[in-house]
Amino acid sequence: MxxxxxxxxxxxxxxxxxxxxxxxxxxxxxxxxxxxxxxSVEKATRNALMCVEYAGSYHPPVYEGMAKPMFRExxxxxxxxxxxxxxxxxxxxxxxxxxxxxHAVDAIIKLIDEGNGDIELVTLGPLTNIxxxxxxxxxxxxxxxxxxxxxxxxxxxxxxxxxxxxIWQDAEAADIMFAFSVPVVMAAIEACRGECEVFADEMxxxxxSGSRLAKFCMECNRTVYTLTEKDxxxxxxxxxxxTAIAVMIKPEMITGSxxxxxxxxxKGSEYVYGTTVNDRRTLENNPFRASKDxxxxxxxxxxxxxxxxxxxxxxxxxxxxx
Amino acid sequence: MxxxxxxxxxxxxxxxxxxxxxxxxxxxxxxxxxxxxxxxxDQATENALIAIDNAxxxxxxxxxxxxxxxxxxxxxxxxxxxxxxMGKLGFGxxxxxxxxxxxxxxxxRLIDSGDGRIELVTLGPLTNIxxxxxxxxxxxxxxxxxxxxxxxxxxxxxxxxxxxxxxxxDPEAADVVFKFGIPVTMVTLEACxxxxxxxxxQDIAKFKAAGGSAAFCVDCNQSVINLSRKARGHEELDLPDxxxxxxxxxxxxxxxxxxxxxxxxxxxxxxxxxxxxxxxVGFFETxxxxxNSKIVTEVHGNAFKDFMYDLVKN
Numbered sequence: 001m002x003x004x005x006x007x008x009x010x011x012x013x014x015x016x017x018x019x020x021x022x023x024x025x026x027x028x029x030x031x032x033x034x035x036x037x038x039x040s041v042e043k044a045t046r047n048a049l050m051c052v053e054y055a056g057s058y059h060p061p062v063y064e065g066m067a068k069p070m071f072r073e074x075x076x077x078x079x080x081x082x083x084x085x086x087x088x089x090x091x092x093x094x095x096x097x098x099x100x101x102x103h104a105v106d107a108i109i110k111l112i113d114e115g116n117g118d119i120e121l122v123t124l125g126p127l128t129n130i131x132x133x134x135x136x137x138x139x140x141x142x143x144x145x146x147x148x149x150x151x152x153x154x155x156x157x158x159x160x161x162x163x164x165x166x167i168w169q170d171a172e173a174a175d176i177m178f179a180f181s182v183p184v185v186m187a188a189i190e191a192c193r194g195e196c197e198v199f200a201d202e203m204x205x206x207x208x209s210g211s212r213l214a215k216f217c218m219e220c221n222r223t224v225y226t227l228t229e230k231d232x233x234x235x236x237x238x239x240x241x242x243t244a245i246a247v248m249i250k251p252e253m254i255t256g257s258x259x260x261x262x263x264x265x266x267k268g269s270e271y272v273y274g275t276t277v278n279d280r281r282t283l284e285n286n287p288f289r290a291s292k293d294x295x296x297x298x299x300x301x302x303x304x305x306x307x308x309x310x311x312x313x314x315x316x317x318x319x320x321x322x
Numbered sequence: 323m324x325x326x327x328x329x330x331x332x333x334x335x336x337x338x339x340x341x342x343x344x345x346x347x348x349x350x351x352x353x354x355x356x357x358x359x360x361x362x363x364d365q366a367t368e369n370a371l372i373a374i375d376n377a378x379x380x381x382x383x384x385x386x387x388x389x390x391x392x393x394x395x396x397x398x399x400x401x402x403x404x405x406x407x408m409g410k411l412g413f414g415x416x417x418x419x420x421x422x423x424x425x426x427x428x429x430x431r432l433i434d435s436g437d438g439r440i441e442l443v444t445l446g447p448l449t450n451i452x453x454x455x456x457x458x459x460x461x462x463x464x465x466x467x468x469x470x471x472x473x474x475x476x477x478x479x480x481x482x483x484x485x486x487x488x489x490x491x492d493p494e495a496a497d498v499v500f501k502f503g504i505p506v507t508m509v510t511l512e513a514c515x516x517x518x519x520x521x522x523x524q525d526i527a528k529f530k531a532a533g534g535s536a537a538f539c540v541d542c543n544q545s546v547i548n549l550s551r552k553a554r555g556h557e558e559l560d561l562p563d564x565x566x567x568x569x570x571x572x573x574x575x576x577x578x579x580x581x582x583x584x585x586x587x588x589x590x591x592x593x594x595x596x597x598x599x600x601x602x603v604g605f606f607e608t609x610x611x612x613x614n615s616k617i618v619t620e621v622h623g624n625a626f627k628d629f630m631y632d633l634v635k636n
Binding site: 155160268 | 483553587604
């Protein structure tokens with residue numbers, strides 16, 4: 001059984017990932033920590049608590065974390081996920097459980113410190129909490145064996161031409177994480193695209209399956225699929241955050257990935273801020289490199305950009321039907 | 323007949339493009355201007371003169387241009403192409419001298435006295451072109467189109483993590499050119515590296531066997547071929563500038579292309595020199611979209627090689 005802490009800016013796709021993790025028998029979620037991103041940190045906490053109750057398995061503690069990126073203002077994604085982050089459905093059951101008192105950053109440090117070096121991190125939002133924990137307690141955070149993140153782009157961003165939303169929200173925090181010594185598995189934004197999208201027939205089947213949980217997991221994405229339908233004419237939506245769970249638990253689903261030395265652009269114009277610069281070159285295969293690039297080949301990250309779509313969706317659907 | 327000026331930092335793949343252009347019956351090269359890039363500008367000038375000799379057709383005037391990027395240093399450029407001192411490869415001393423006029427002045431004069439149909443084909447950093455635009459914007463606006471070898475997607479670069487060599491070498495100059503308003507056809511680095519556009523060992527042997535200009539086109543790239551044999555265990559040769567020239571002369575060779583607002587990143591730590599392709603106005607952006615370029619990412623590789631061979635064979 002793998003122990004994880006999930007850090008999340010809980011909105012609709014985080015919700016599906018949280019439900020999956022809490023119902024995945026191979027996982028023990030030792031804590032959930034929240035951060036601003038898709039929504040404010042208060043809304044993220046409310047949504048995370050709601051997901052814990054909807055999931056109906058067990059109740060890990062939920063800690064609230066950073067309310068702002070380290071050095072910049074917060075920009076939410078209400079236009080994508082709804083004002084409440086959960087599709088503005090109006091009928092969702094408010095959580096009855098409450099968050100813990102401890103700050104998420106301190107909770108992460110405490111849990112990792114008390115563990116045996118066997119607690120992994122899974123992040124579904126901006127890396128602000130993780131970077132703060134690394135800054136406050138680097139020796140403790142070195143005990144983390146691996147960080148699996150949903151974030152970054154391999155080829156094309158979704159927020160600016162090159163950058164993905166979670167990284168773009170707090171690029172400095174993301175770069176602090178990549179520059180740290182813990183290896184990262186990066187489920188890039190591309191991994192949830194194409195045939196990995198959830199299409200109308202699949203959505204309708206789950207909504208009408210009689211499972212309250214499956215209906216919740218689909219309908220909380222309402223603003224996402226409404227927007228997609230307006231944009232493309234097709235009622236469908238992507239599920240970025242569940243790719244992080246899938247990549248961690250079912251690596252055999254990965255059909256496209258590469259190793260890289262990844263850092264994050266934090267300077268320059270608004271068009272490059274938050275770019276995950278994935279340097280795949282090695283000294284052996286790139287005789288034409290510029291000599292100042294002396295970090296190449298020291299890979300710190302596995303970038304996953306493609307999954308077996310059938311297996312990915314079957315995996316999600318198998319965990320969210322109660 | 324199209325009239326063109328070729329601006330080049332003549333290293334080995336530039337030499338191939340020059341030979342192709344000078345032997346192309348549909349094109350008249352009215353001038354060659356040189357710039358620092360693959361090699362220093364003096365070496366680039368000598369190499370251009372050698373390439374012209376080996377084209378075996380006519381000899382356009384050659385003008386020497388700017389010796390360093392507009393703002394930054396030339397950096398490690400020569401290391402990348404490694405040798406490119408063609409004189410040392412046994413091609414002899416050029417038979418022609420350069421014209422005693424600065425390349426930037428020649429560009430402005432030729433465009434000014436032209437009929438508004440002279441196009442530019444650029445094979446190196448855009449330093450000369452940007453300088454001419456800064457000095458004589460009204461004249462340079464007469465240029466109908468620029469075809470450029472340069473740029474790439476940010477994930478596809480051998481020279482630096484995110485930037486292609488020609489743009490990376492002088493990002494400020496590229497920024498001037500892309501903001502100037504003349505439509506640019508940008509032939510990216512990936513266009514010469516995908517879909518069979520790379521010359522394999524059989525292709526290399528075929529060009530060698532043909533002798534004359536064809537043999538020169540691979541012989542002048544011997545250092546790159548050697549490097550690929552050492553690094554990859556087999557001989558291969560990608561020719562970015564030759565692909566760019568082929569696209570200019572024969573647009574039917576284009577396989578994949580899209581239009582974009584190309585922005586040149588000037589300030590990034592990792593992304594300086596990156597060509598950013600803006601395709602839409604993002605959620606958090608306010609600036610309107612201003613398409614300025616056509617980006618070529620793939621050519622019909624075999625057709626390119628045939629086209630090139632037909633131009634350079636005797």
